[in-house]
Amino acid sequence: MYYDYHVHSHFSADCESQMKDVIESAIEFELKEVCITDHIDYDYCDSSINFDVDLDRYSEHIELMRDRYGDKIKILKGIEMGIQPHIVEKCDRLVESADLDFVISSMHTCNREDLYNRDFFKGKSPREAYLKYFEEMLYCIKNFKNFSVIGHLNILARYDEEIAKENLTDYFDVLEVIFKELISRNKGIEINTSSLRYKDILLLSPDVLKFYHSLGGKIITLGSDTHVPNTLAHKFDYVYDILREIGFKYITTFEKMEPKFVRI
Numbered sequence: 001m002y003y004d005y006h007v008h009s010h011f012s013a014d015c016e017s018q019m020k021d022v023i024e025s026a027i028e029f030e031l032k033e034v035c036i037t038d039h040i041d042y043d044y045c046d047s048s049i050n051f052d053v054d055l056d057r058y059s060e061h062i063e064l065m066r067d068r069y070g071d072k073i074k075i076l077k078g079i080e081m082g083i084q085p086h087i088v089e090k091c092d093r094l095v096e097s098a099d100l101d102f103v104i105s106s107m108h109t110c111n112r113e114d115l116y117n118r119d120f121f122k123g124k125s126p127r128e129a130y131l132k133y134f135e136e137m138l139y140c141i142k143n144f145k146n147f148s149v150i151g152h153l154n155i156l157a158r159y160d161e162e163i164a165k166e167n168l169t170d171y172f173d174v175l176e177v178i179f180k181e182l183i184s185r186n187k188g189i190e191i192n193t194s195s196l197r198y199k200d201i202l203l204l205s206p207d208v209l210k211f212y213h214s215l216g217g218k219i220i221t222l223g224s225d226t227h228v229p230n231t232l233a234h235k236f237d238y239v240y241d242i243l244r245e246i247g248f249k250y251i252t253t254f255e256k257m258e259p260k261f262v263r264i
Contacts, residue, residue: 001032002233003253003262005102006080006151006192006223011038011058013051015227019061023069025229033074033253034232035102036062037223041082042090045114051082055098076254078102080151084109085136088143095146102254104190104223105144106151110136115159126163129156134174141181148254149221150182152192154203168208175208179215186259188219188252191243194226196235202242210246219252219259240264 004026009019019036026034038058041051062077069075079098081091083105095103110133113120121129133156141150157164168175182188189212195203212220220243224234243251243264250261 001262002029002236003033003035003222003251004031004224004226004233004236005033005035005076005078005221005253006037006104006190006225007034007232008038008080008225008227009036011036011053011061012227013039013049017228019065020068022226022229022232023065023073023075026232027069027072029232031073031233033076035076035078035254037078037080037102037104039080039082040094041108042087043084044082045109045112045119046117053079055094059099076101078104078148078254080104080106081147082106082108083140083144083147084112085139085143086112088140091144092146101256103147103257104149104151105140105147107133107137107140107155115155118159121160121163126160126166129160129163130166130171131174134171134178138178138181141178141185141187146257147187148257148259149188149190149219149252151190151223152194152203152225153189154208157203158195168205172211175211176215179212179217182219183216186219188217188221188259190221190223191239192223192225193234193236193239194224196238197231202239206242206246209242209248213246213248218250218261220248221252221254
């Protein structure tokens with residue numbers, strides 16, 4: 001049974017896939033649950049793209065999908081919140097005003113510079129980039145109240161080849177602080193399988209997952225980060241095998257922001 005908790009639809013500015021097509025594919029793939037997590041990124045660096053969602057229309061559309069397909073698959077309402085230190089309070093207010101099942105806290109910018117177009121990496125060594133990124137992540141974890149998991153924790157390696165050569169085991173001292181803060185707040189991490197589509201590697205390596213487990217980390221979701229229907233639950237079977245080998249007995253699902261544990 002697979003549960004995809006990072007799925008985009010036409011409500012995301014960077015996605016053209018109709019929500020009904022995504023859900024119909026999820027049913028075809030026999031997913032147990034799918035959580036729609038479209039983008040909201042306040043104060044995004046690139047003004048040419050508007051990462052915002054009309055939450056009223058979004059909610060109405062998800063309810064329509066539930067009415068139409070709810071007897072075949074469980075559909076959860078989430079968002080992927082692009083987080084930055086200076087907008088934490090605004091993000092909290094939004095989540096508090098919405099009736100959500102799940103919130104991914106994702107960093108798409110750092111130091112108010114874009115990661116995707118690589119502005120953030122200019123003039124920084126890989127270590128300087130990582131340390132700044134983790135510094136802002138820790139601030140957001142401590143101050144953003146209403147989230148469920150950290151999304152694509154190692155996203156820096158997606159966008160920069162030199163950073164991709166770094167081994168996160170060299171940052172375990174920093175990650176220990178981050179993981180312990182997450183665990184103490186009953187928050188978790190996401191395993192994002194999108195990198196297995198274009199690099200055939202898992203950016204959040206088994207060594208990092210094993211370290212998280214050793215510290216007592218239990219909340220862990222799987223997300224394909226798909227923007228097209230045919231890559232839903234991409235290589236989740238492969239990730240399940242890794243998790244079992246490490247010692248994880250459960251993955252996590254959510255409803256009304258409350259974690260639930262499903263045996264794998």
